[in-house]
Amino acid sequence: MKKNTVxxxxxxxxxxxxxxxxxxxxxxxxxEENGGTDNGLSPKALMLSSLAGCSGLDVVxxxxxxxxxxxxxxxxxxxxxxxxxxxxxxxxxVDYHFYGHELDEKKVEKAVTLSVNKxxxxxxxxxxxxxxxxxxxxxxx
Numbered sequence: 001m002k003k004n005t006v007x008x009x010x011x012x013x014x015x016x017x018x019x020x021x022x023x024x025x026x027x028x029x030x031x032e033e034n035g036g037t038d039n040g041l042s043p044k045a046l047m048l049s050s051l052a053g054c055s056g057l058d059v060v061x062x063x064x065x066x067x068x069x070x071x072x073x074x075x076x077x078x079x080x081x082x083x084x085x086x087x088x089x090x091x092x093x094v095d096y097h098f099y100g101h102e103l104d105e106k107k108v109e110k111a112v113t114l115s116v117n118k119x120x121x122x123x124x125x126x127x128x129x130x131x132x133x134x135x136x137x138x139x140x141x
Contacts, residue, residue: 015040047089048077054122055094058115068107071141072099079130092130099139112136 008018008028014036016028028043030036041049052075063070074097079089094116098108116123116134126132 013037044079044081044087044089048079048092051092051094051120051122051126052077055096055112055115055120058119059096059111062111062114063108066104066107066111068104068111070098070100070103070108073097089126089130092126092132094132094134095137096135097137097139099141101141103138103140105136105138108138109136 004021006018006020008016010016011027014030014034017025018028019025026046027040028046029038029040030042031038056073056075060073076095076097078093078095080091081087082090096112112134116132123132
């Protein structure tokens with residue numbers, strides 16, 4: 001069974017530095033209204049970024065295997081927090097935006113569906129506590 005370990009170190013005030021298993025580092029901070037300096041990613045926003053990154057890596061890899069050409073690809077995720085503490089995302093909307101000339105919509109949809117339903121482990125973790133809505137948007141340029 002594979003395990004991942006990260007180390008997160010308090011730097012000062014509300015700033016932390018966290019690594020990942022291959023050594024890359026990110027800075028985590030709170031907003032000014034929450035006592036931070038707003039010079040890093042917030043923990044909850046980082047969760048949404050993790051979801052986008054996980055699914056995005058799947059989709060790009062699958063499209064490459066399918067030999068689908070795209071000019072650009074963005075993922076916009078909106079998470080809705082609960083009102084009461086502990087606040088967590090109870091609803092998440094994932095919008096996939098594909099840009100290109102004569103996009104193969106059938107293959108793009110297949111790649112997104114495979115990521116959402118089979119490959120993205122972060123998506124599966126989110127399903128444990130949130131409802132997830134996904135949408136695909138095509139921008140033929």
